[in-house]
Structure formats: structure tokens, C-alpha cells
Amino acid sequence: TGRNRKRRLFPDDDPQQPPLEHSQAYLTPARGRANLKIETGAHATRVIIEAGRATGLEYRMKAGLFTAKARREVVCGGAFGSPQLLQLSGIGPAAHLCEQGIVPVLDLPGVGANLMDHFYISLMFRCSLPITINELANSQLRKLKAGIDYVLFNKGPLASNGIYAGIFTRTDERQDRPNLQVNTNIWTVQSRTAAGMKAHPFPGFTMSPVHLNPRATGSVRLRGPDPFADPVIRQNFLADRLDVEAMIAAVKLVRGVAARPALAPYNAGEISPGADARTDDEIEAYVRAAAIANLHPVGSCRMGTGIDAVVDPRLRVHGIACLRIADASIMPSLPSGNTNAPSIMIGEKCADMILEDAR
Known part of the structure; x- marks a missing residue:
């Protein structure tokens, strides 16, 4: 609870120094206190x-x-x-x-x-050049090199958080501030299971529009008196029509960005939602099937x-x-x-x- 907390979170105020983990910043300095038991x-x-x-x-x-x-x-x-x-x-x-x-x-x-909570969908595209994380995910040799680069030199793909570009924008000019954040990753996901994600066997990139100010609200309720039972979590995403319309607009906006001259040479075609989602009704069906929580x-x-x-x-x-x-x-x-x-x-x-x- 000292006043000089910032220096514990951000060592020496140096932007090149990585911030401390929360436990390092708060628990480690306090572990010796007589009035603390962890x-x-x-x-x-x-x-x-x-x-x-x-x-x-x-x-x-x-x-x-x-x-x-x-x-x-x-x-x-x-x-x-x-x-x-x-x-x-x-x-x-x-x-x-x-x-x-x-x-x-x-x-x-x-x-x-x-x-x-924020929620998002992902639009995935083939990449015309072998410059994405997909090639790393599908090659043991590339994984080994990436691990060595990170451990020895603190560089390479593992030194990144994976978001290489971002956009803050509005889907509706009536919004007084951005209601959409688009994160761009240089990989695509073929499947996602409890065991992890599997990349496509070809180069790809993903653009994920995140809805920043959804109107619908949800709830957290007990499943029963057992404290070890998971609660019943209802997010109610897309229960409000304005949220649906915002995400339909987001799909169209992302497609427009992917077709701009700067990205067009790398865009070898849309993987998902693809040609099956062209009308507003088709886009809405994809949004309802693909939207997931952003964990905020x-x-x-x-x-x-x-x-x-x-x-x-x-x-x-x-x-x-x-x-x-x-x-x-x-x-x-x-x-x-x-x-x-x-x-x-x-x-x-x-x-x-x-x-x-x-x-």
C-alpha cells in the first residue's frame, strides 16, 4: 500500500523493461510481513x-x-x-x-x-506468402528455432503477444467513440478443442472484430449449494438487436480492410465466414454461431x-x-x-x- 507502487509494477519506469507479474509486484515484497499469511x-x-x-x-x-x-x-x-x-x-x-x-x-x-463482457468473432483469410505462424505451428524445426531465439535472445515469434496490428473504429457514425476493436493475428485456426488449437496447413491471417460496448447484460447464478459446482453463467450475447447490427457491420468493415491495397497482395481468399455469408441474414447466422467471449x-x-x-x-x-x-x-x-x-x-x-x- 505504499505510494510508490508504480515502480514495482514498471521497473525503473523504463518502457523497454517488461512489467512485473502481479504476484511479484504485490505479494513478493510483502511475504515477510508478520500480519500476512498466504x-x-x-x-x-x-x-x-x-x-x-x-x-x-x-x-x-x-x-x-x-x-x-x-x-x-x-x-x-x-x-x-x-x-x-x-x-x-x-x-x-x-x-x-x-x-x-x-x-x-x-x-x-x-x-x-x-x-x-466484450465478445468477438474471427474472419480468417489465406495468406499468399509463407510468413505466418501457421508455418511455425506445422514444423518441428521452426518450433525449435523459435524456442532458441526466445530463450537465448528474447526475440522471434514467441516474444510477441501475437497481435500485430489493431484498429479502433465505429460501426455507426452515431457512436460518440469507437465501439469496435479489430485485432489482427498472423495465424488461422483449423480446429479448437480442450487439447488446444490446430493451425491450418497453409499460411493464413485472422482479423477479429471485438464489440466494445454491447448493450445486452447477463447473469451469474448458483447451480446449487455446492461451493465447488461451477456457477451458471449466462452472457446473453446478441440478445439486443443493436449488438447484432453492430457485428454485421463489423464483418463488412473487416472485409473492406482486407481488400484494401496494402493487404490485398497478401489476401489469397476468405476462409471464414466465406462465400456462405454474404447477405445480412447469412452474416448474422455466422455471428451467432461464431461469437465468443473476450474474457473481460x-x-x-x-x-x-x-x-x-x-x-x-x-x-x-x-x-x-x-x-x-x-x-x-x-x-x-x-x-x-x-x-x-x-x-x-x-x-x-x-x-x-x-x-x-x-x-
């Missing part, structure tokens, strides 16, 4: 509430069930984990809790509501003062003393960009407010 392999099962106040946490490890008592608690389970833990603790929509066999402690309808979920314990709010502007859970939430779930709306940096900021701000309260 437990790994622990699964939180519920927040203990007594007389309207959070007094501890119940968690399970291989050795059994344990309880940690605390004067104040901060939940940081993310947009899926935080609402799940609150609902397991009896904090959430009372009717749903009763249906799942949980005794309601506080009827808080906003817990698990207002879930938002927020909003399921949103900050505010209305009936659907979960935490107040100081991140305190409404109706429960000594309990805060500090993660992306408290965002009232979805940022038009990645959520990592805003989540770090939320944690930093929460630390400051805890110190202010302690003083």
Missing part, C-alpha cells in the same frame, strides 16, 4: 456473517474445512467468483437463494446481475446506489458491515478496452480506502 490450494466456501457483519471466511483445503476470522474482509473473486461466493453466503436475490437451498441472509437482487467480464456486483447496486462508492457491500469487493465485478459499466489495468486500479483504490478507514 494460503494456496484453498477454496473459499462462504463469508461468515454474524448480526449483519462479516466476521470471517470459511475455506476448504485438502486437510479439511478451516475458518479465518477477520475484522474486515475484501472479496476479490472476479466477475464470476465474487457473486458466486456472496450467494453461497446468503447474500443475493432471496428467491434464487431459496431455490438453491441457501438460507438468505440479505436480499440483494443485484448480486450476479448486470454481467457484461465485469459488472456482476456493480457499484452504485440503486436497488440493483451491490457495493457503494467505497466498495462496501450494501447492508453488510466490514465487507468489501475489489475486482472487475464492481464496474457499473463495461470499459471500451481491456479490464486488467482498471482492475489493478480498483485494488489500489480499495487499499487506500481501507487505510483511510483504519486511521
Whole structure:
């Protein structure tokens, strides 16, 4: 909680130096503190509430069930984990809790509501030249060379995050800011399974339009009283017609970019959605079949003062003393960009407010 945090995240403020991992930046300097105990392999099962106040946490490890008592608690389970833990603790929509066999402690309808996330689709193209990651993925020799280049010289394809170009733009001139981010990767995916992704056997590149401000919202609900059961996550992508129209426009926009003179010499033809998606109805069918989450979920314990709010502007859970939430779930709306940096900021701000309260 020191004021000079930036230098721990970004060593020497040197843009050439890679930023530290979160554990290096925050946990490593604090490991020697007498008031810190780090437990790994622990699964939180519920927040203990007594007389309207959070007094501890119940968690399970291989050795059994344990309880940690605390004067104040901060939940940081993310947009899926935080609402799940609150609902397991009896904090959430009372009717749903009763249906799942949980005794309601506080009827808080906003817990698990207002879930938002960016989502995207991918347009894949053949590349006319053998300059893509597909050739690397399909060659053991190229993989070996790439590994040596990275380990010994910190260069080569493995030193990149894989996004080689990007676009921020609008699908509708009525938008007051970009509502679309297009990421360009120099590979294409033939199949995607639990075992991983398989590249096409020929050169290819992908352009993926990401919807930055979708209107539809989803929910996170319990599957039952078992804290180890995955929650029921409903994103509701494309439930709003404006979101559908934005992605239809995105497909047309990306196709236009791929046909521009700078890219046309490399564009050897569209793999997907391909010739089967030309009309708006055909494009919509592809969007509905191919859209996937961009893994930027927020909003399921949103900050505010209305009936659907979960935490107040100081991140305190409404109706429960000594309990805060500090993660992306408290965002009232979805940022038009990645959520990592805003989540770090939320944690930093929460630390400051805890110190202010302690003083």
C-alpha cells in the first residue's frame, strides 16, 4: 500500500523493461510481513456473517474445512467468483437463494446481475506468402528455432503477444467513440478443442472484430449449494438487436480492410465466414454461431446506489458491515478496452480506502 507502487509494477519506469507479474509486484515484497499469511490450494466456501457483519471466511483445503476470522474482509473473486461466493453466503436475490437451498441472509437482487463482457468473432483469410505462424505451428524445426531465439535472445515469434496490428473504429457514425476493436493475428485456426488449437496447413491471417460496448447484460447464478459446482453463467450475447447490427457491420468493415491495397497482395481468399455469408441474414447466422467471449467480464456486483447496486462508492457491500469487493465485478459499466489495468486500479483504490478507514 505504499505510494510508490508504480515502480514495482514498471521497473525503473523504463518502457523497454517488461512489467512485473502481479504476484511479484504485490505479494513478493510483502511475504515477510508478520500480519500476512498466504494460503494456496484453498477454496473459499462462504463469508461468515454474524448480526449483519462479516466476521470471517470459511475455506476448504485438502486437510479439511478451516475458518479465518477477520475484522474486515475484501472479496476479490472476479466477475464470476465474487457473486458466486456472496450467494453461497446468503447474500443475493432471496428467491434464487431459496431455490438453491441457501438460507438468505440479505436480499440483494443485484448480486450476479448486470454481467457484461466484450465478445468477438474471427474472419480468417489465406495468406499468399509463407510468413505466418501457421508455418511455425506445422514444423518441428521452426518450433525449435523459435524456442532458441526466445530463450537465448528474447526475440522471434514467441516474444510477441501475437497481435500485430489493431484498429479502433465505429460501426455507426452515431457512436460518440469507437465501439469496435479489430485485432489482427498472423495465424488461422483449423480446429479448437480442450487439447488446444490446430493451425491450418497453409499460411493464413485472422482479423477479429471485438464489440466494445454491447448493450445486452447477463447473469451469474448458483447451480446449487455446492461451493465447488461451477456457477451458471449466462452472457446473453446478441440478445439486443443493436449488438447484432453492430457485428454485421463489423464483418463488412473487416472485409473492406482486407481488400484494401496494402493487404490485398497478401489476401489469397476468405476462409471464414466465406462465400456462405454474404447477405445480412447469412452474416448474422455466422455471428451467432461464431461469437465468443473476450474474457473481460465485469459488472456482476456493480457499484452504485440503486436497488440493483451491490457495493457503494467505497466498495462496501450494501447492508453488510466490514465487507468489501475489489475486482472487475464492481464496474457499473463495461470499459471500451481491456479490464486488467482498471482492475489493478480498483485494488489500489480499495487499499487506500481501507487505510483511510483504519486511521
